Amino acid sequence: MDQNSEPELVLVFSGKRKSGKDYVTDLIQERLGADVCSVVRLSGPLKHQYAQEHGLDLDQLLGPGPYKERYRADMIRWGETRRQQDPGFFCRLATRGARQPVWVVSDARRLSDLHWFRSQFPRQTLCVRVQSSEETRTQRGWSFTAGVDDAESECGLDSGVKFDWIISNEADAPSLDKQLQPILNLVNSARVTSDQ
Numbered sequence: 001m002d003q004n005s006e007p008e009l010v011l012v013f014s015g016k017r018k019s020g021k022d023y024v025t026d027l028i029q030e031r032l033g034a035d036v037c038s039v040v041r042l043s044g045p046l047k048h049q050y051a052q053e054h055g056l057d058l059d060q061l062l063g064p065g066p067y068k069e070r071y072r073a074d075m076i077r078w079g080e081t082r083r084q085q086d087p088g089f090f091c092r093l094a095t096r097g098a099r100q101p102v103w104v105v106s107d108a109r110r111l112s113d114l115h116w117f118r119s120q121f122p123r124q125t126l127c128v129r130v131q132s133s134e135e136t137r138t139q140r141g142w143s144f145t146a147g148v149d150d151a152e153s154e155c156g157l158d159s160g161v162k163f164d165w166i167i168s169n170e171a172d173a174p175s176l177d178k179q180l181q182p183i184l185n186l187v188n189s190a191r192v193t194s195d196q
């Protein structure tokens with residue numbers, strides 16, 4: 001993709017925290033290769049700016065550990081004020097450097113996130129939900145936090161969205177490779193078609 005062209009495919013992922021959005025989207029990138037697939041994290045520019053303003057450790061905020069949980073509620077509030085002025089603010093910043101033909105957006109949370117991608121890339125955008133039970137998420141370190149798990153950041157896409165695929169990220173579900181096969185097949189066939 002050159003600087004002025006659009007992505008061939010935009011896969012927009014959502015799911016509750018600890019459902020495995022990062023894990024699944026990293027796996028897709030591994031399967032497709034980093035030259036073909038860019039993982040776009042909407043929370044990336046948010047955490048970057050927030051860490052700078054608050055003197056925090058950006059690497060830890062970006063990682064899966066408990067550090068980011070200490071700041072999550074405040075980061076949500078901080079991000080909301082930006083989004084109120086401009087709902088596409090973080091979507092635009094997060095996609096700015098993406099040059100690969102396939103974008104995998106790892107963390108859509110709000111209808112405004114989906115609207116932004118669908119309005120910018122109506123032909124290319126598909127939506128994927130990652131699902132895990134509360135029991136599994138608890139094993140991964142989740143516990144219910146009021147003001148976070150009952151807020152738009154976690155619940156904004158619970159209803160009103162028709163997902164193109166739903167991935168069950170559970171130990172007793174079919175393997176992720178098997179569940180991701182239709183998505184990887186679609187990427188590969190879309191890429192072959194666009195080459196012709």
Ligand SMILES: Nc1ncnc2c1ncn2[C@@H]1O[C@H](COP(=O)(O)OP(=O)(O)O)[C@@H](O)[C@H]1O
Pocket residue numbers: 015016017018019020021022023024064140169170176
């Ligand atoms: N299928 C899986 N197998 C092994 N570990 C997983 C799997 N899915 C998620 N995890 C682990 O669970 C934790 C939470 O996953 P993560 O992708 O960070 O979730 P989310 O981005 O949705 O909050 C991480 O430590 C991750 O490595």
Ligand SMILES: C[C@@](O)(CCOP(=O)(O)OP(=O)(O)O)CC(=O)O
Pocket residue numbers: 015016017018021022042043046062068072075076079107109153
């Ligand atoms: C302030 C946030 O952007 C923090 C998001 O952090 P992560 O995307 O790392 O969260 P999970 O992967 O679901 O655990 C949430 C928001 O409402 O924008």
